Amino acid sequence: MSEFALTHAWLIPLLPALAFVVIGFFTRLDKSISAKIAISMISVSFLLALGVLAAVISGPITMDNPLIQKVLWAKMGTLELSMGVLVDPMTAMMLIVVTTVALLVQIYSVGYMEHDPGAGRFFAFLSLFASSMLGLVISVNFLQMYAFWELVGVCSYLLIGFYYYKISAREAAKKAFITTRIGDFGMLLGILLLQITFGTLDFMELKELVPAYIWISGTGFMTVVGLLLFIGPIGKSGQFPLHVWLPDAMEGPTPVSALIHAATMVVAGVYLVGRAYFIFSALPAVMTVIAWIGGFTAFFAATIAITQRPFKRILAYSTISQLGYMMLALGVGSLTASMFHLMTHAFFKALLFLCAGAVIEAMNEEADIFKMGGLRHRMPTTFKCMAVGVLAIAGVPPFAGFFSKDMILAAAAEVSMPLYLLAAATAFLTAFYMARLLFVAFFGEVREDCPAHETNSYMRMPLVVLAVLAVVSGAWGHFAGFGEWVYFGAVQEEHIDFMIAGSSVLLTLIAFALAYEIYVAKRFSAHLLAQRFGILYTLSYNKYYVDEFYTIVRNTFVDKLGAVLYWFDLHVVDGVVNGLAKGVGCLSCVFTALQNGQAQRYVAVFYCGVIVLVAYSVFCAVRILNLLGGAF
């Protein structure tokens, strides 16, 4: 069975694609059948992914010895573009993460989309997304990855804009697409440079060629390539300064936020860096950039998250921050820590988002956490799941986040003290804003007008499963030896550094206590604190005005310049064209005037001509006579 799954791994992305086609063409209008098709296809994919995992664990496949299948996609001259399947432990892990979350989110969506007439379309898009994401995960070369990278981007666009009648949703969708496009531009340049330098984009071939090239020619050119490639992940994984689209992407339905903008698509950037780690790890300058962008993003987003009010927006900044962690881990050289955190984060962040969906639906689309309160009485299951998610992301042992975050902190501490301090400060902030979210929304008194109620069973079941995963995935990874399995270069030993783990747990507990004092016991007034730190609070609440900056840039360099160039086109380029036409027109006026059909005019002209001719001959005659006279 597992052997079958391994050799048929190409079916994993293909089945959801099939679901997309069937739903799109035939069952779009029937939401229950559409949901059944989508869920059954992703279930089969999930089973196949389990089979692949089993085969990878038991078989000879390791990070250095992957399974490869390829087919030719297009060929021109000597250039061959192929598509295929690359299975190694990292792929297997991603396949499990994506299919699990996708399956659970689709089950959840049955409940969430119950009253939406567009549910069929929703399941079609979700299936298309799952298919594209799985295709990205199994990529054998950069081109395939880029192709699916674009496809997940467009699925994200379609799903953020799912409520297309809302202006905010449609604008957010557009923003997401264009912002990530900027990153894709850089990445595409990097890919093209790889192609013309090495003549191939295949991961396995490049793995051989790149170190040799760096050995001979030094790191100069490859550093440029590496930086260009990294721009793609900056866009896709919401790293500073291209993070602006991710918070806005929360306009999409919440299951989409959970699946695409928390667990899977946004980690594609991390996955790409991991997949191409043989390039990045050989370029120290690029690694430093990755580490610092990751570390800075983690901290930066966390400082924004502590002042935001909408439920999902807090989680969105938290996602940006956690993605920063993963980048940081990659930058300091630990592929294992990054991938481990990617896995645990996928589970607990999906859980948090699905809880958010349940809460916001129960609150009749009210998203401001300060208008909630006491929800733990109304929604006990959701509350418990949410609490598990908060403990997991805050890194409280033995929840999942503890193990993976600890590994990142340890890896950072080995490389750079400032980065470690940044990461530790982020951990503190993370615990604080997550506790704030939990306390404000779920503790305190129930508001009188609160419409909240527990969610339906379709939505509860995935919450419980994800909660279990958020508890066990960390410990399982730690004790089962995730590092012996997903690694780069040498196997990474598992050990807990008690200094680092202890201090981060301590920080977390302090943050929890602080949040409790402020938001539950109300010993300090949050309002007063905000006033005390006026400028900082304003900056954070307004997200450091990054959006406003981009608006100015866009207005100047896109709209204004466009208007100028269009003016040039109308008045200069076309001016010449019309001017030429007018010139020809004038010329023809002159000639027309000569042929107006009036005999008198013709005679007059004729007469003038005769006079001119006579005058000319007289002139000539005189000249000739003169000449003759001179000769004589």
Place this chain on the structure above:
Amino acid sequence: MGFPLLSTVLLAPLLMALVICFLPREAREQIRVLAAAAMGLATCLTLYAYAAYDTAVGGMQFTEQIPWVTDLGVSYSLGIDGISLPMLLLTDVIGLASVFSSWNIEKRAKEFFILLLILIAGVTGTFVACDLFIFLLCYEVVVIPIYIMVLIWGSTKRVPKEYSGMKLTIFLLMGSAFMLVGIVSLYLGAYPAGQRTFDIQALIMASQMGNMSAEFQIFVFLLLLTGFGSLLSMFPFHSWSPDGYAGAPTAVSMIHAGVLKKIGGYGLIRLGLMVLPLGAKFWAPLIAGLAMINVMYAAYCAMVQKDLKYIIGYSSVSHMGYVLLGFAALNVVSISGAIANMVAHGIMASLFFSQIGYVYEKTHMRSIPDLKGLAHYFPRVTIGFMLAGMASVGLPGLIEFVPEVTIFMGTIGVYPFFAVIAIAGIIFTALYILRMLAKVLFGPKDEHFAKYEDQKGVEVLPLLLLGLFLVGFGIFPELLMRVIDSGVQPLAPMLAALSDVPMLLGGGF
């Protein structure tokens, strides 16, 4: 000689136009069905040729030759190879779709379909002709129906339709004037008197034998570049394109943007490169620079447009920049990409125009501020817009992705600077396309549009037909690239030799 397939494809629309001449003007129903039947037949035969073309053998196939004016070396000679076959397919598919898009024409339907069929036949002829005389003849046949169609069935928005029609025609004629001089020079320069011929293969032979000096090639190429370049809306000869499309009726916009424009790129490759390689080499850096301007400048202009047809008009100018860039890099990969990109752009531009045409036919609106939230009432049109729009931004799985990436791969090593700027065009394309889609399709419901019906019946066919190719060639690019590759591969030795010739003009960008 077997069944004259290409002649049938060429003459089916013409003969049908003749038949329609004898039908009464009231028989609108029969006229449009007959027009569709003629185009259907041509499309089926072309599809057959496409499937039956032997890519392993390559070269001109399905050839037909009848000597015509032997004294001048003119013969009725048809044939297709890997370069013209995709163009032929494009012509017939878009031709068929344009007939369906004109299904509801009320005004002078008889004349409309006659002219449309003549137009399609003319375009077909330019691609299947192996003889430059036939090529020019067919090209001139194209010009007349376009002028009449814009004047009678066109629309007046920013500029009067008389102006657009005139502009379109004058640019086309100006192009043909330069082409004519260039072609006559080729005719006179290739062989001494007595052996002269208009046969393209013979001209290529002459070039290979060294009958044409470098100076001659450089001069004649400039003539051809001006002619074909203005047809391909190369900066600064592009300004006819947005105005012309805006004034033209839907079918003319579809055919013009979809295939007619591509005669420019096709001619540059067939005559410019294959007959005058040294000329192409000399002018290539200039073309690359203009190509970059085309891409970015037109994208910027598209950004500030209000009229949908102007957006697509500028967008098509912008996309032609990629074709020019691929041509200018002069290698197998980039030229394959350029040809594929012409096919890709043809399909998506005509899909765009057919959908805009439908909306305009129903609502008499096509200005962005007037149109909003169409997705509520026009779900099928929305799918058409989304497909064409997503193809424009180069989404993988749709037709434009592989051609674009191929062009990029072929050019970035040759003209790094121009290529990088042109590749940045993918961001700007996304900007103006997504802005347009967002404003026109999405947003709150507007009751004003409730009274209009979505596409149904025959009206859906353009979307289905073009969408099929848009997705089919996108997911299976090898279906397209296989044929193109067989056409470009024979140029490989010549291109390799050309790359050793030092660049005389500029270079190094």
